Amino acid sequence: MYYIEVIVPLPISKTLTYQVSYDEYKMLLRGFRVAVTVGKSKIYSGIVFEKHQNVPDLFHPKPIHSILDDKPIVTKSQLELWDWVSKYYLTSIGIVMKAAMPSAYLLSSESILTCNIYEIEKSNEISDNEFLIYEAIKTNDLSVKELNNLFKSNKTIRYIKQLINLGYISIKQKFIEKFKEKKKPYLRINSKYLVKSKLKNLINTLEKKAPKQKQIILSYLALKDDSNWISQKKIKIQTSSPNSSFKSLLRKKIFDKKNISESRLNFDFEENLSEYSLTKEQLIAYDEIKEKFRQNNVVLFRGVTSSGKTEVYFKLIDEIIKKNKQVLYLVPEISITAQMVTRLRVRFGSKVLVYHSRFNNNERAEMWSKIIKNDINAKIILGARSSIFLPFKNLGLIVVDEEHESSFKQFDPSPRYHARDLAIYLGKILKIKTLLGSATPSAESYNNMINGKYGYVELLVRYRGLKMPKISIIDLKEEIRRKKNDEFFSDNLIMKINETIRIGKKIIIFKNRRGYAPSIECNSCGYIPKCENCDVTLTYHQYSNKLVCHYCGFSNFYDKRCLKCSDVDLTIKGFGTQKIEEKIQEIIPNALVERMDYDSTRKKNSFDQIIKNFESGESNILIGTQMVSKGLDFKNVGLVVIISADNLINFPDFRSHERCFQILSQVAGRAGRSDERGEVILQTYNSKHILIKQIANNDFQEMIANQLKERKLFKYPPFVRLIKVILKSKNYENLQISSKWLGNVLKNFFGNNLLGPVSPYISKIRNDHLINIIIKYDEKTSRSKTKKILTKVVKSFQSISTFRSVKIIIDVDPQ
Template sequence: MSWFTDVILPIPLANTFTYEITEEQASLLKPGFRVAVPFGKNKVYTGLVYKVHQIQPERYEAKPVDQILDDTPLVTGQQLRHWEWISEYYMCTLGEVFRAAIPPALLLESETLVVRRDDYSGNESALKDDEWLVYEALQHQSVLKVQEVSSIIDRKHVLPVLKRLIDKGVIHVQEEVYEQYKPKLVRYIRLKKEYEADEVLAGLLDELGRAPKQKEALLHLFQLSAGGALVTVKKLKEASGINSSVIKTLIDKEILEDYHLKQDRIQHEGQEEKDSKQLNPYQEKALVSIREQFEEKDVVLLHGVTASGKTEVYVKLIEEALERGEQVLYLLPEIALTTQLISRLKDYFGEKVGVYHSRYSVNERVEIWGHILDAGEKARVVLGARSAMLLPFSNLGLVIVDEEHEVSFKQFDPAPRYHARDAAIVLGMQHGAKVLLGSATPSLETYYNAGTGKYGLAEITRRHGDVLMPDIELVDIKDKYRKKRMQGHFSDRLLEEMQECLEEKGQIILFQNRRGFAPILECNTCGHAPQCPNCDVSLTYHKYKNQLRCHYCGYHMAMQLSCLACGSSETDTKGFGTEQVEVELKELFPDHQIGRMDSDTTRGKHGHEKIITKFEQREFDILIGTQMVTKGLDFANVKLVGVLQADSLLNYPDFRAHERTYQLLQQVAGRAGRSKERGKVIIQTYDPLHQILQQTSMNQYHDMVGDQLNERRLFHYPPFYRLIKIVFRGRDYNRVNEGSEWYAKGLRNSFKGTGVEVLGPEFPPVSRIRNQYHKHIIVKIPQKAGLKQVKARLKKIGNSYEAIANFRNVRIIFNVDNY
């Protein structure tokens, strides 16, 4: 009887694929093992074993597995169950979840290799120029990668050239699988065993009397290895001041020997673990309340005002979970936030803290994955952005989702389009773990769930140290412009407060929710503004690179000295971003240091860390930034926060715009006055009487929630209705139109009389991105309608849609809970 295994492949196909295995392999393989498997004509993929069985596939002949890549499962059974839930709930494939979850270094990929044929005896002069270049390169090395061929002939499309060379018998191609992850090996040095006896060692030192540097190296080695400490070659060179040749000579003489040990790429550099801080009465009360509610409820919301010390409450709960021997997952919405928190948590828990996010290298992520899988002492507390929720936990006891209201927890592209907060709640339930959601401005859905008793609720109403909430002042810039009291984009009121703050040696944070210098460059003669050729947006001017850039596809061009339409040299910028604010600040405050924090200045692994550290150490007096500066950062010396234009947030075409504006303004206001003195916040706006801005200035969270929930109930939005957004994406404008209209008609016929509403299809504000047209349909699902049944109907209509040849080039994307 033959054996087979069902394998998940990291590709967006709905099914698992069956491969043949031997009886010996069947006894070894379990779900969660990685295997290299052939797919298609000549591709090799890393697959994940899903099931081992003896049922032969009916529709195709099973190919054999190429090789088994692991000794033990890389993915746990509980992890696979969670992936199945994500796949089913967010309407994506298991392969897409697999690709998103696994560090790229653990996904073996086949690499097409171009190999020289030794039996080629043709005439070299018959080869064309580009063919000869490849032939010549293969004389020096027998194997080339396709990318290397591309750079040799300086062409992107090399397949026609390779095909001609294959036809002429010059080369053949083959697929090679290679492992991307390589452990970091550190070179150590030690004395050979035969010299360890005292009398032999004394003789050796006498012998080396004529070689003072070699003798010095040995003496330093003894000093460093006192007490049995291991000595690296690097450490010995630094301590003794000798070079590599001296150490090489001692190794060649067989006096010393070198050896390699595997070392983690991420090292804990903190001191001894410290005890956590004593809680104040308000924090203590919230902690007791959370513990009590965890007795009955699995999910509790901690609603604590900004700077109320929520992190210290989390630390106490983490301590308790570690004492019980459990793992802890601590999710944050923004990589910038991990920077400040890592040092705080490592001070308390040392090497028990592991960090996982996309700015870490692939090899570092593999090592964290291994520590969590082993469930040892390292990485018992995992701190990370949304992808950390997909790690292989085996003994999860506590999940903390900090700043749970943040939109960054939602993955938009590519699939799986999950919401990390919701998926983490399900993960916690599968492990029997408790989930704590924390925020100063909880999302309406979470607060509604707490209000209806689905979640527990604990509150901290006072700031730490009884510091007053910041004084928020709204400044009418429409009136200021009319009275000519603006300097650039700064009102006289904001400049006055900034001057006062700087004189008192305080620091300032300024918030402008747009990067670049100006969003539009416009010709004063004909009104033309340069557009992106791939997207329906104008190009943003970036002064520091003297470029016009598209923030959707990355297209860029040099700054134009004259209008592209009429040739006029009179061009002007419209609107402003963080870069323009920085330029203005340098003119207004030439004697002060100014920093900027946006996605242009934080590129690279430690980009956030460098800017935050400089601001903490007071190298910057003023920090200007986008949303990055609003999220949970803690700076003791910030006395003033300025919001340069609040209206761009309010006028965003989204039913959550008012809720998000309130959250964003409250969060950025919360960066002010966090230690002793009351902070000041200036919000510049054209409409100071707007209800949301009034509620923000008076900290009226409950009023905002009441108003927004009434509107949501009236217009059928979450939390009263579920939303699924269906996106149609394709290069042909007419086909996108036809396909979306056909699908919408099918939906309306299917959901007639069920209470399910179908809106659209409509083009979004930016309807073309990377030369692909987008059209949206929104499906509103009332609570009485079953979500599973609705999804089943969507998929059924989707299957019929895909069977129509005319629509095959228009892709359908489902986005469930499109928050």
């Protein structure tokens, strides 16, 4: 007997066993896609994980439904990575599969209603509604969804059940293919008109009677190649002919027509074959990276902002693709790296493939197919975190740019993986090198470098020897004391902004809060509007005139009255990017202002347009959130303004100082990237804070040394690992009881290495109350044993009936 283990895209803790014939066993390899029945009748597409001849003891396996492909669509290294992710991040391998593959490949059957008896008369045993449903199904097999749409009702299910009980209809499973090839009409002239005399007669005839049709034929002849099949769209663009002219030519059998498959992806980019030379400092860094790769599989590359790290990446990439290998270039967020896409395509042309979640299912399936074939158009894959799961056929190098970014960590939905860590593990599986790049490396990566796990290379000189921007600190407490500040713009800052605009330079203003103001308070009753679903205040958005929750999207119209006492005496507290934009236009009326935040970049291409306007000079002041700091390279930026650093420093998280330094250093690095030294103005109420001094002095070494010292003392990463257990429930009392039970049981195993249960900073989101429990474990503690204990305790928790309404989320290595 022959068996296969199959991964199905469901939250099932292990693979499912199915029986196959000898011929199927011989044909199937790991990574093949098969259709299998799960439960009584539901069919899913699954991936073959392994095959064997071990007869199961406790059950008789079902046969597979069918084999869906003629070769594997998932590689062995992918399956190994999926298995590791499921074990390390405590999630099912089916959920990993669902996250990893384009949904066009994740097929499942749909319940279809079909008629059993085709001739019945209206009788007392069925109602009018049941008879109408029966008549509809008799005409055509329908799904429940189609029936609901047809009858404009969601209550058809009870009528369907009655018809099934009476035997008039039954349910069958229909397996639906999601991927659809893109096909376009192509034309070929009828072979009899390839004879010159007949073609001449045809053109003469059409010239008098149908000049548009004559134009189409002449255009076809001009475009014709060896295949004789020419795209109808091409001819239409050239001739501007109506569809009726094409239909007439087809009706007269002058043209033959067929639909030919076309790619949805655009690879019409020319490669720049010019030689690119590195600066002396970049060349030294490049040689050092090559040398370190001989000793280490992972190299941490620290290059200050505007040092030209990207050029070093490109040199390494060029070397790899010349060997006919692939390169994975991971970036934190694809939506904000438009400039990187352009730079890669200018250098490497159509060899660059961009992969991210904004592509539709069919486009992603096409990309998957190109990558597994090692296609010429898929040599360099630029992508966000999900691209780590792609089916690389011949991967030669992984580059993780801005490796410190928390965006590489997936939170919802599961699996809650960190793409940087997966990149390192994938490199280990494939025995290839991984390069981690950043101007401000994460504490975890830096500590691994200190311990000798990673090689280390520095590039501390800016491109062309430009100086790092001058960072000036403005003490807002002092400004208030001297009454020299206007709300959030100090006098010195206003003067500097005016001066920068006057000399024709551009300005970037950073504030890590979108909207107009974080809250509004009534001066009569003290009421501050809060979200109905979350434990947060509503943010005022001036352009929509709404109070909006940034967690669940709940909103209220703002009519400038207190929602509780109706008084109009209200105070706007704090400020966001919208308010800064309004204030700038007030104090500098001739300024050309653009705002870059989540609200202003929702529309398609809006982000690219904002960048284009700022680059071309159509705007000279760019106000934004963290978006302005990541992967953007602007010329002629003379001034960067950090409106307030205090909210980042004081955020209640052990990583807040590290993150504050990283964000503000990245923002500051946008200044002075062309010919002249730039300037950064940082406003704060705490100018004496050690972190402010470190930022002003660009002193990464001191900051990271302090952070590592503190974390070692208080037992935080990178010296211990964390597992966060999040409990969610709409019932607050039940959540309290259940979290105490779980906390007490875990305390028996982990003792003082357990923190909590405790409510988080925001204790309710989308009507779910939240409680956190954190487990710490160090290198001396067995990782697998810790996870095994946690899994066992959670399983016991879920078996208690009163706790079943409480959802548990396990987040390994939370960020």
